[in-house]
Amino acid sequence: MDIIFSASAKKEMENLELELKYLFVERLEKMQRGPPRKHMKYGIPCHVEKVTKQARIVYNIKGDLIYVLHCFADHKGYERWFKSYK
Numbered sequence: 001m002d003i004i005f006s007a008s009a010k011k012e013m014e015n016l017e018l019e020l021k022y023l024f025v026e027r028l029e030k031m032q033r034g035p036p037r038k039h040m041k042y043g044i045p046c047h048v049e050k051v052t053k054q055a056r057i058v059y060n061i062k063g064d065l066i067y068v069l070h071c072f073a074d075h076k077g078y079e080r081w082f083k084s085y086k
Contacts, residue, residue, distance in 0.1 A: 002032075003031075
């Protein structure tokens with residue numbers, strides 16, 4: 001599967017610390033081999049993958065593409081984004 005980053009995801013990925021960026025890259029490589037299909041709650045049309053206890057990757061799957069929407073380094077940013085859908 002190929003991975004495509006949205007403009008916001010690229011910007012968020014560039015701003016990550018080196019150690020956290022390494023964890024994100026490892027998780028994305030794992031997702032390429034066999035993507036998990038965990039949907040978000042409340043009818044939000046996205047998937048979410050935990051990288052650490054707080055870091056998250058929000059993405060969509062379309063055919064053989066994984067479209068990364070956001071790369072959140074902490075739970076606070078993720079929570080703000082998540083609440084915008086409620």
